[in-house]
Amino acid sequence: MQSIPVDTARLGVLRCAIAPEAKISNSETQEVKKDRDGNTIYTVAVTVRQDRRRISVIEIAVSGEPKGIEEGQILKVTGLTAFAWSMGDRHGISFRADAVTPVPAGVPAPVKAGGA
Secondary structure, three states, rough: OOOOEOOOHOOOEEEEEEEEOOOEEEEOOOEEEEEEOOOOEEEEEEEEEEOOOEEEEEEEEEEEOOOOOOOOOOOEEEEOOOEEEEEOOOEEEEEEEOOEEEOOOOOOOOOOOOOO
């Protein structure tokens, strides 16, 4: 699986669409997914909108429960990496981050630097 670092500064405003939820590794047993260190992996659905384009929603996995995140809140995502995957005839891109944290109220949203 190839990992691709993502420059979050180029993604525009990142906003929580769905608050953190524990990731389920087995839907039949409801087993919660853990990382190598035994920490629960959580997913946060995040909206991304660049330069007046359509809004996309990506799910970002992060180890340990992100604290203080509510739906609609602007987020800071640290160490975002994309992973291309395929299983049989299915394929896609998964996202992982080192941390997902809320941006305190009153802090201006990041502004995209440069063009295109």
